[in-house]
Amino acid sequence: xxxxxxxxxKEGEWLEEAVRVLRSxxxxxFPTETVYGLGADAFNESAVLKVFEVKKRPLSDALxxxxxxxxxxxxCVSEFPKDAEKLAQRFWPxxxxxxxxxxxSVPKVVTGGRRKVGVRWPAHPxxxxxxxxxxxxxxxxxxxxxxxxxPTRASDVLADLGGLIDLIVDGGETPIGIESTxxxxxxxxxxxxxxxxxxKEEIEGVLGKSVALKPGTGSSxxxxxxxxxxxxxxxxxxxxxxxxxxxxxAERVLQVALExxxxxxxxLASSESAAAYITSxxxxxxxxxxxxxxxxxxxxxxALRVAEALAKTCIIAEDFPGGGLWVAIRYRLRxxxxxxxxxx
Numbered sequence: 001x002x003x004x005x006x007x008x009x010k011e012g013e014w015l016e017e018a019v020r021v022l023r024s025x026x027x028x029x030f031p032t033e034t035v036y037g038l039g040a041d042a043f044n045e046s047a048v049l050k051v052f053e054v055k056k057r058p059l060s061d062a063l064x065x066x067x068x069x070x071x072x073x074x075x076c077v078s079e080f081p082k083d084a085e086k087l088a089q090r091f092w093p094x095x096x097x098x099x100x101x102x103x104x105s106v107p108k109v110v111t112g113g114r115r116k117v118g119v120r121w122p123a124h125p126x127x128x129x130x131x132x133x134x135x136x137x138x139x140x141x142x143x144x145x146x147x148x149x150x151p152t153r154a155s156d157v158l159a160d161l162g163g164l165i166d167l168i169v170d171g172g173e174t175p176i177g178i179e180s181t182x183x184x185x186x187x188x189x190x191x192x193x194x195x196x197x198x199x200k201e202e203i204e205g206v207l208g209k210s211v212a213l214k215p216g217t218g219s220s221x222x223x224x225x226x227x228x229x230x231x232x233x234x235x236x237x238x239x240x241x242x243x244x245x246x247x248x249x250a251e252r253v254l255q256v257a258l259e260x261x262x263x264x265x266x267x268l269a270s271s272e273s274a275a276a277y278i279t280s281x282x283x284x285x286x287x288x289x290x291x292x293x294x295x296x297x298x299x300x301x302x303a304l305r306v307a308e309a310l311a312k313t314c315i316i317a318e319d320f321p322g323g324g325l326w327v328a329i330r331y332r333l334r335x336x337x338x339x340x341x342x343x344x
Contacts, residue, residue, distance in 0.1 A: 227308035
């Protein structure tokens with residue numbers, strides 16, 4: 001049975017129980033500023049293996065080490081280069097994962113046998129309290145079944161992993177809603193392996209040099225973040241900001257929804273165009289304004305989970321082109337999509 005406890009303060013019985021479970025080799029789900037993570041003692045190999053088993057995650061899919069202070073860095077990596085220092089000073093604690101050469105003490109099961117490891121210091125009081133209480137790094141991939149939309153609420157974790165893990169610490173909805181940016185600093189140029197909450201442009205501003213995007217990052221072909229109902233994304237035109245084009249685009253989205261999903265479909269729409277679908281009789285979920293990427297990011301996974309519960313056939317999603325955080329949002333929609341349909 002999975003217990004759910006509320007983190008009502010910075011410390012208390014909830015924290016003592018969470019640390020006790022981790023020390024005994026158990027699994028604890030807790031909020032970070034990005035999504036809920038499934039925590040295990042990173043240096044307890046049997047506990048780490050449970051994470052893979054519970055999530056149905058391939059053993060080759062490396063886990064990220066989560067720390068609660070710079071004093072934990074030597075436990076994770078063999079060296080911390082200048083670029084890492086610059087980025088940590090600017091973005092830690094925060095939603096940036098750095099890929100570095102691993103310390104010998106890090107179990108191979110954490111890294112999938114690789115000589116590299118991802119490290120992140122999450123900016124959430126619950127996460128920091130739990131990791132500090134344990135006194136060593138924890139692995140904490142998203143607390144969901146692999147391939148599912150990541151959880152941004154304790155109820156999402158319970159829906160996916162209830163009965164499979166020991167404890168869920170409910171710290172409310174996560175404030176960012178999409179995962180960290182993953183940046184590999186062991187290669188030249190530094191390369192973003194997963195777009196996330198820290199945009200490429202901000203990283204380049206700190207490093208003073210160009211950062212690459214891993215080929216294929218713009219449209220992942222691996223099934224992840226996917227709802228149980230098929231998700232179809234309608235590709236947006238490049239000049240979508242123009243009001244006439246947005247109206248035309250909404251007409252195309254509605255056409256696709258009716259053709260492919262019928263009356264049992266659900267549309268994920270921007271605030272600017274949501275009203276255009278109301279008279280169609282289809283269910284519509286407003287996932288935020290095109291002028292506020294953080295708002296869309298915060299709502300995205302929740303909207304996918306709500307849509308899968310409402311849809312009788314499939315889900316149609318508008319596209320969100322642009323730079324900065326929009327790159328990460330677009331990546332997740334593409335990764336979750338059954339297919340992408342041209343806007344023409």
